Structures are given as C-alpha cells and as structure tokens.
Amino acid sequence: MNPFIPLRLRILGAFSLLSAAVLGASLWLVGRSQTAQVEEGLRARLETTADVFAASLQRQERQLAASLELLGGDFAFKQAFSTEEKATIASAAKNFQTRISADVMWVTDEDGVLLVDTAGLLKTGRKAAALSPVDSALADKPATAIVVLGDAIIQVAAVPIKAPDIVGVLAAGFRIGDAAAGAIREMTKSDVSFAAAGSIRASSLKDADRALIAGHVSGMAAGSFGLMGPMGGRWLVLRRPVSSEVSAYIQRQWDAALEPVRELRRLLLIVGLASLGLTVLAGLLVAQGVTAPMEALAAVTRRLVLGDYDARVSVGRRDEVGQLAEAFNSMIDGLREKERIRSVLRKAVSKEIADELLKKGPIELGGEERTVTVLFSDIRGFTTISEGLPPKELVSQLNAYFKRMARAIEPHRGVIDKFVGDAIMALFGVPLSGPDDAAGAQRAALAMLAALAELNVERRAAGQPDWRIGVGLNSGAVVAGTLGSEERWSYTVIGDAVNLASRLEGLTKHYGAGVVVSRATRDAAAGADFLYRSLDLVRVKGKHEAIEVFELLGEELPAPAWLAPSERGIVRYRVGDLAAARTAFGEVLALKPDDALAKTYLERLAAQGERAPAGWDPAHTMDEK
Amino acid sequence: MRALLLAALAALPVRAGVIEAVVRDAEGKPLADAVVFLRKAADLKEAPPLPQAEMSQLNQELDPHLVVVPAGGTVQFPNKDTTHHHLYSFSKPKSFDLPLYKGDDAPSVKFEKPGVVKVGCNIHDWMSGIVFVAPTPYYGRTGADGSAVLTVPDGKVEVSVFHERLKGSVDDTTRRGEAGKAPLRLSWTLTLKKNPASKRPATGYK
Structure with missing residues (x-):
C-alpha cells in the first residue's frame, strides 16, 4: 500500500522542488557562465602579458645584439684587445658596459677562454661553457641566449671580435630580475615570475606571494594554465617557456577576479531564496485552496454514506472548485430525492418494482409482454x-x-x-x-x-x-409496464x-x-x-x-378420502353420465357431509334426468362478476 | 712570381736540391695557395733576393688575398679604389696601422718575424688579407694542381706547409728529408677549416 501523503504536502513539495530546481539551475548556469567569462578574460590577459613580455624580450635582444655588434667592431677596442693586457681589456669592457647599460660584460679569446668578466659571475682563464652564445660567436654568428648563472637569469648576447679574422668574443648580459618583472607588471598589470630549475629567481610578486607560488611552478607543463595558492587567495598562472631552462610564470589573482561573480551569486541566492519562500507560500495557499474544499467534500461524503442527506458543501468560491461543490450539492439533492422517491416508492409499490423503476432512469410509459x-x-x-x-x-x-x-x-x-x-x-x-x-x-x-x-x-x-x-x-401473458399519464402513472399489469x-x-x-x-x-x-x-x-x-x-x-399433502369420489363425480358429470356423477358426489357427502362443491353439483344434477340431454354442456357460465 | 723563381733558378750554384711538393685536402683534391716552406736554412748567401711584394686594395677587397714574403721582406699596400682604406693588423708577428689613405700614400711595411699576419680594413670589416712571413727565403706556393717545386740548398731539410684554412698547427705539418740531385718528393694531405662565408654587404638598396 502506498503511504498516505497529504495532497497539501504533495503540492507544496512539487512547488518547492520545482522552484528549488529552477533556482539551483539558474544559480549554477549563471555562476558557470560568469566564471567562464572571467576565466577567459584572465587567460586572455595572461596570454597578452606573455606576448608583450616575449616581444619586449625580443626587442631587448635585438638591441643588445645590435649594440654589441657595434662595440665588437670598435677599432679602439680591437686595439685594446690586441694589447693582451687583461686589465686594459677589462676596463674597456667595463666602459662598454656603461655605454649600453648592461649588467655584465665578458670577453673571451679566440678559443672561447674567458678573459674578462666585469661582474665576477664566472671564472676567467677557462672556457665559459655557461655562455652558450660564445661558441656561436666564435663561428662568426652573433647569438643571444637566456642563461642561468647562479641565482641570476641573464639575457646574453655575444659577437665575435674580428681583426679582421675572429680573435675573440665580446658578450654582454642583461639581468632579467625583479626590476624587469616589475616593468612588465607596470605595462600589463599582470605579475611575472621567472623560474629556473623549479625555483623562482625573479618576480614582481611580494615575497609572501612568491613563496606561495614557488612550490607549484615545477609541476606545470609549458604553455599551460594553473591555479595556485590557498583558497581565497589563488592565482591563475600561465607558464611560458623563455628558454630551455627558464620559464616565465605570468600571474593574475584568481579569487579577487572572481569576487564580482561571487557577489552576483550571493545576490542571486538571496533573490532565489526569497522567491523560493514566496513559492512555498504560494504553494501553501494553492494547496489550501485545493485541499480545503476536498476535505469539505470528503466530510460531506462521509455524512452522505451515513445517510445524512442534509449535508452541504460550502466553499464560497465561484471557480472550478465552486462548480464542483455546486455539482456535488446538486448530486446530494438528486441522491436525496432519489432516496426519498425510493423509500416512498417502496411503500407505494413493492420493493422490486420500485428498484426496477428507479433503475430504468427516466420513466417511459409503455410496457412489455410478460408471462x-x-x-x-x-x-x-x-x-x-x-x-x-x-x-x-x-x-x-x-x-x-x-x-x-x-x-x-x-x-x-x-x-x-x-x-x-x-x-x-x-x-x-x-x-x-x-x-x-x-x-x-x-x-x-x-x-x-x-x-x-x-x-x-x-x-x-x-x-x-x-x-x-x-x-x-x-x-398467462400480460402487458407489464408503467401505465397512466405523464403526471400520474403506475407500474402494473393488464390483460x-x-x-x-x-x-x-x-x-x-x-x-x-x-x-x-x-x-x-x-x-x-x-x-x-x-x-x-x-x-x-x-x-x-x-x-x-x-x-x-x-x-x-x-x-x-396426502389425498383425503373424499377426493377420489369427487374427482370421479366431476369426470362423470363432464361426460354426461349424470347418474354416476350423482352417486360419486353422494359418496363425497357421505365422507364430508358439508362439502359445498358436492352440494353444488347435486343441486345442478337435481334439475337433470338420468342421462344428459343432447348437446350437454358441462361448463358453468358465470353470470356474476 | 714564377718568373722570378725561374730567374733565381738560372743563377743557382751547383750544390742545389729540389723538393717536389704535392698538397691535397682531406678529400684528395689538389689544394692551391698552400705555402710549402723550409723552416730553417743555415746558409742564406745563396738565397734569392728579397721580392717586392704587393697587396693592393681593389673593389674593396685585398688583392691578392695571400702574399708570401720571407722574414725581413716588405709589402706595399697600394689603394686602387676611389675610397679611402685603413689597413691594420693586430697579428703578433707584425702589428701595423695604416690610417685612412688613398693611392700609394701608405708606406711599405716590413715583416721581420715569420708567421701569419692577418690584415683588415678598419672601415670595411669584410676586407681581409694574409701576409705569410716565411722563416726562410725557400718556399713555394701550390698552384691549381696542388704542386710546388722548391729549389733549396742540398742537405737535410725541414719542410712545413701553411694554408689559410689549415686546421691545427703549421708545426705539425713538418717533414724532414734529404735534398739532393734527386728531387725530394713530399706530399701532404691537410685537414681544412670550412670556407667562411663572405660578410660583405650587398651593393645597392636593400
């Protein structure tokens, strides 16, 4: 058996569920689309920043290369280089460093052995393997690269020193450090960190944020996006490789960017909950409107079952429910009328005829032949x-x-x-x-x-x-049916x-x-x-x-003794054997002295002779009615 | 140059040896412009007279690209272009500087020490020439067939080969032999550096 669930509860439940579903769906959809939009915006900005950064890096590289090309061709420097005095070469290099605002200058001999390092980053007197562009420059191809020296990420350019054949290499380095990151942040409003070998070497971030991100950078694939940091303070990060060793991590605050979406969601939730409340209230009213008349109907029906035809449904409405109540009341009237008719009819006519009449619906005059x-x-x-x-x-x-x-x-x-x-x-x-x-x-x-x-x-x-x-x-055959006029009739038989x-x-x-x-x-x-x-x-x-x-x-019953002579007398009488009939009825009277039938026949016989006359009619004609 | 050598041969004393040298590259092809030279010579009295070598500047190139002189020889650097040139060298055997000049205004340069002197132009980076200063007057330069014939004092000799693109040291090419009536036949197979692409800018608007 299904459990009894009040209709009111069902209606209310349906309203609430529907409303909650709509609310939930709209919250989810709005939240999703808004979040997607924000995320898309953030990603686009990160990409833009990455492009700006790449472009500026390229421009800087070209400038560096062009500057170095000029410096490498400087005749005075060639002369200085030809002195083979390290102090002279170093001071000349330092002079160049100032001219092009580089962070470091290097000079090698024609075998790539480092002669001068103005910043003391590398050991002199041996091949500067860390400066990859040097080899290229020695092959008469000026080159640039981004290299990691200690904690520093340095953009390096190198050109050959020709006199007129290659006699050495002049290289310059620009440090890609916090200042460079800060400059990109100035331009693009996105933060940038540079990391090599899984650790951050430079960043536009504050130290605390830098530490937050430091632990996550190593796991990211090149060109991919990632979310980093603790809930509520997350960053969306794009990794853009700069060299085989170095990647730029471009960052924007994620949760902060999502704050308007959250605000919108909160607002929607409040509006949604309010509308849910209203819906529940409306559901209650509707449920009440539906179930109250139904309960009234049920109560009246129970009274009806008990035979109380005075019960009436009152809903005080003029809608479909009101019509139902009205119809119900009419039905009660009809039932009462029918019951009254039935009870009267049962008394006036027999129960069977009453039921027959009531069963037939509208009374039609007329009958049918019945036996x-x-x-x-x-x-x-x-x-x-x-x-x-x-x-x-x-x-x-x-x-x-x-x-x-x-x-x-x-x-x-x-x-x-x-x-x-x-x-x-x-x-x-x-x-x-x-x-x-x-x-x-x-x-x-x-x-x-x-x-x-x-x-x-x-x-x-x-x-x-x-x-x-x-x-x-x-x-015998009769006609049975309702006879009479339209106004007054009776069920009877005629014939x-x-x-x-x-x-x-x-x-x-x-x-x-x-x-x-x-x-x-x-x-x-x-x-x-x-x-x-x-x-x-x-x-x-x-x-x-x-x-x-x-x-x-x-x-x-056993036949009484007088029955046999009586039957015999009747037979004799009918065939006209009147004497025998007399005898028989006499026998009857002997047995049953006050037998009226025997007396009646003996009276009839008294008027006749011994034998029946011609055309004997044994039938008795009834004159009286 | 060959004419000069032949002239010298004509004046040779009786005691003269001949070296027939053949130089090939790693692929076995005859190598031109290799300099085959005697590293030492005890007796220089019979040496050929010092030649007047010349490396001119023509069409903004040094012409010829390679000039060989014995130690103590001089080279003239006449400018046959309409533009100025500023020839220099920072090479160890001879460092010199001939600031901007035209025509025959530059003095000749004397090369005392043997070795390779690379010559450039300060205002035309692509211009490049080599003055090979041989330690003795006995040297020859291979032709297109990769061969050179040297007439030297007879006796024991040490012979080396220089080429502009030689990979490794000239000293490693040194061969010893006995020069006499019968020609001393020497052959070298040299490993060379790649020919560098010219850095000369194209003419006209680019």
Whole structure:
C-alpha cells in the first residue's frame, strides 16, 4: 500500500522542488557562465602579458645584439684587445658596459677562454661553457641566449671580435630580475615570475606571494594554465617557456577576479531564496485552496454514506472548485430525492418494482409482454364487516391483515401490485421472471391462508370474529409496464389473464374453496407437488372458451378420502353420465357431509334426468362478476 | 712570381736540391695557395733576393688575398679604389696601422718575424688579407694542381706547409728529408677549416 501523503504536502513539495530546481539551475548556469567569462578574460590577459613580455624580450635582444655588434667592431677596442693586457681589456669592457647599460660584460679569446668578466659571475682563464652564445660567436654568428648563472637569469648576447679574422668574443648580459618583472607588471598589470630549475629567481610578486607560488611552478607543463595558492587567495598562472631552462610564470589573482561573480551569486541566492519562500507560500495557499474544499467534500461524503442527506458543501468560491461543490450539492439533492422517491416508492409499490423503476432512469410509459401469475385475494363479507366497525378501527384491522399478507407473499418473490379496499393484487414474474413463478404464487396463496389462520387466533383472543379470504390464481401473458399519464402513472399489469384471476377469486365463495387455480397456473407449476381438487369448467363472461379450475388444497399433502369420489363425480358429470356423477358426489357427502362443491353439483344434477340431454354442456357460465 | 723563381733558378750554384711538393685536402683534391716552406736554412748567401711584394686594395677587397714574403721582406699596400682604406693588423708577428689613405700614400711595411699576419680594413670589416712571413727565403706556393717545386740548398731539410684554412698547427705539418740531385718528393694531405662565408654587404638598396 502506498503511504498516505497529504495532497497539501504533495503540492507544496512539487512547488518547492520545482522552484528549488529552477533556482539551483539558474544559480549554477549563471555562476558557470560568469566564471567562464572571467576565466577567459584572465587567460586572455595572461596570454597578452606573455606576448608583450616575449616581444619586449625580443626587442631587448635585438638591441643588445645590435649594440654589441657595434662595440665588437670598435677599432679602439680591437686595439685594446690586441694589447693582451687583461686589465686594459677589462676596463674597456667595463666602459662598454656603461655605454649600453648592461649588467655584465665578458670577453673571451679566440678559443672561447674567458678573459674578462666585469661582474665576477664566472671564472676567467677557462672556457665559459655557461655562455652558450660564445661558441656561436666564435663561428662568426652573433647569438643571444637566456642563461642561468647562479641565482641570476641573464639575457646574453655575444659577437665575435674580428681583426679582421675572429680573435675573440665580446658578450654582454642583461639581468632579467625583479626590476624587469616589475616593468612588465607596470605595462600589463599582470605579475611575472621567472623560474629556473623549479625555483623562482625573479618576480614582481611580494615575497609572501612568491613563496606561495614557488612550490607549484615545477609541476606545470609549458604553455599551460594553473591555479595556485590557498583558497581565497589563488592565482591563475600561465607558464611560458623563455628558454630551455627558464620559464616565465605570468600571474593574475584568481579569487579577487572572481569576487564580482561571487557577489552576483550571493545576490542571486538571496533573490532565489526569497522567491523560493514566496513559492512555498504560494504553494501553501494553492494547496489550501485545493485541499480545503476536498476535505469539505470528503466530510460531506462521509455524512452522505451515513445517510445524512442534509449535508452541504460550502466553499464560497465561484471557480472550478465552486462548480464542483455546486455539482456535488446538486448530486446530494438528486441522491436525496432519489432516496426519498425510493423509500416512498417502496411503500407505494413493492420493493422490486420500485428498484426496477428507479433503475430504468427516466420513466417511459409503455410496457412489455410478460408471462406472469396473478394473485387476487379479498376478505369475504367485507362490506358487512366494514359496516359494523368504526373507520379507524377498520383501517387498523385491515393494516394488521395487509401486513401479514404482505409477509406471506414477499418471500415467494411475489410483488404486491396494489391494495384495493380489502383486496390484494400480487404478481409473480415481474419485474423479474423465474421458472418458479407459478409455484411461488401457489405457495404464497397457501401461506396467506396459514397467515390468516394465525391472525384469526389473535383476533379471537381480541374478541374479534374470524376473517375468511378467497384467493384466485391465474397465469398467462400480460402487458407489464408503467401505465397512466405523464403526471400520474403506475407500474402494473393488464390483460385477460389479470381479469380471469380476479374472476377466479370471485369463484372461491361459490365453490367454498380457499384458493382457486386455473389450469394454466396448475400446468405452469407442473414440477411441484401440489394437491388439487377439480372444481369446474367455467365460462366467464365475454369468453366463449371454458376454463378448467381447481382448488389448491396444499403442497405435499396426502389425498383425503373424499377426493377420489369427487374427482370421479366431476369426470362423470363432464361426460354426461349424470347418474354416476350423482352417486360419486353422494359418496363425497357421505365422507364430508358439508362439502359445498358436492352440494353444488347435486343441486345442478337435481334439475337433470338420468342421462344428459343432447348437446350437454358441462361448463358453468358465470353470470356474476 | 714564377718568373722570378725561374730567374733565381738560372743563377743557382751547383750544390742545389729540389723538393717536389704535392698538397691535397682531406678529400684528395689538389689544394692551391698552400705555402710549402723550409723552416730553417743555415746558409742564406745563396738565397734569392728579397721580392717586392704587393697587396693592393681593389673593389674593396685585398688583392691578392695571400702574399708570401720571407722574414725581413716588405709589402706595399697600394689603394686602387676611389675610397679611402685603413689597413691594420693586430697579428703578433707584425702589428701595423695604416690610417685612412688613398693611392700609394701608405708606406711599405716590413715583416721581420715569420708567421701569419692577418690584415683588415678598419672601415670595411669584410676586407681581409694574409701576409705569410716565411722563416726562410725557400718556399713555394701550390698552384691549381696542388704542386710546388722548391729549389733549396742540398742537405737535410725541414719542410712545413701553411694554408689559410689549415686546421691545427703549421708545426705539425713538418717533414724532414734529404735534398739532393734527386728531387725530394713530399706530399701532404691537410685537414681544412670550412670556407667562411663572405660578410660583405650587398651593393645597392636593400
């Protein structure tokens, strides 16, 4: 089972999640694009600085080379050189150093052996291997290089001294130091450090920053960027190789450059959180707006289930929710109306018909042909009874009677169609038909007699006289349906079969029988073990055909002794053997002295002779209704 | 020069030896302009007379590029150009300075000590010449076929070869032999430095 999660929480959660997702995504996207932009800007500046630095280095190199070329061709210097006096050569070199503002000058002989070093960086008297341009100059190719001497990074240029063949080399060096780095910083606003062999030799940085970066420089690939330093004080660094030994590290402050981005992010976060708060608030309101009416609906529904049709939903709104509430209220009205109709209908008509009617939706007048068994009953001598009782008492006794009769009929799927005065009309086979309709009707008739017997016991106890009833049963085709006008109608059955049932009920008194059943009904319940007594062939008014009628004696009963002579008498009578009939009915009376049927037949026979006349019609024509 | 030598040969005394020298480079090709010379000579009485050598300046080059004189010989440096020249040398055997001059204004220079004297022009860096000062008057210069014939006093001799692009010391080329009626045949295979590219600037607008 899914756990119960309140709708309010779901809506709120959805709002919040959506809002948070949008906020997070926009923060991330803005932050990323801004950071990328800043980084791109920083990288571009570092590249520019590197280019500026490279260009200035080249220019300086050209200037240095050009200056040296002039100095190397100086005739006076050649003369001085030819003196082979180191002091003279050194002082001349020193003089040149001042002229071109170099940091150091060197002079070698034609074999590259160092004669003079004005700054005392290298040992004289041996080949100056560290000054790589010297060899090139000795091969008559002036050259420049950036070399590392001790802690110093020095840009070196060397030219041959020609007299006119190469007799030595004159070299000059410019130190690439803090001042050079500072000059680049002046131009480009980017810091520059120069490192060789993994350690920083010169920088425009302060000592503290220099120390921060010193540990990181060795790991960087040439031409690559790197972030160095502690969080919050990081530098973006570009490594640009200057020579095989020396690299320039061009630096700009990273975190400081990102500060505006961070500021923007903070601002966005504040705005975002505020909007998130608003969204949650709005979500709450919306959720409230949705769930409050739903809770109201649910509460009303629970009351409805308990049968409280007075419950009403009130949301006080005119939107879709208001419409829903209105529709719900209309539904309650409808339900209440239907329930009221159902309860009234159930009392007015039988429960089955009521349900049938309610089920069908709109009532349409009209009917369908059905085969039913119709039961009619009434109380004998009711006119006399009603005259002898005050109306209220009469109604009271009648209602007690109807109540019992209804209870006798309904268990057998009988539907009470109507009460007319003391009469009851009940139907078996509508609205639902079944194979046992006819048998059920007969059992209901027997049950009515039994119920009446019980009632009579009570009546006697109350000092009231016994009531006697007659029940007529007939089966046949009828039209069942709603009959009447649009405004007033009733569900009932009509047809000859109905009329005949009513007539049969009228015959009960005539034959002194409790229940009179037509041949059609008897045949329709052929499978049941009912005990019948043949009564007569009856030609009812307006019908040519005679109907064979029986008295229903009971179910699963042993036949009484008088039944056989009675049946024989009836057969004899019908075939016109009147003498035999007389004998038979006489036998019946001998066994059952007050038998009304036997008396009736003997009366009929008294008017006849021994034998039946020609055109003997054994049928009895009913004149009365 | 060859004419002079032949003239000298004609005046030779009876006691004369001949050295037939052949000089090749490392690839075996005949090497021209190598100087084959006797390192020592006890008797200089029979030496050929001192030649009047000349290295002129023509088209802003020193012409000829190589001049050989025996020690004590002099060289004239006539300027045949329209521009001034300022010839100098800081070489150890002979350092001299002939400040800007034109025509035959410069005095001749006497080379006392044997050795290589490199001559340049102070205002035209590319101009370069060599005065080879031989220790004895007995020397020869190879022609295009790489050979030179020397007439020397007979007896034991030490012969060396100089070439402008010789790699290593001249002393290492020294050969000893007996010069007599039969020609002393000597041959050298020299390892040379590369020929330096001329640094002369191109004429015209560049």
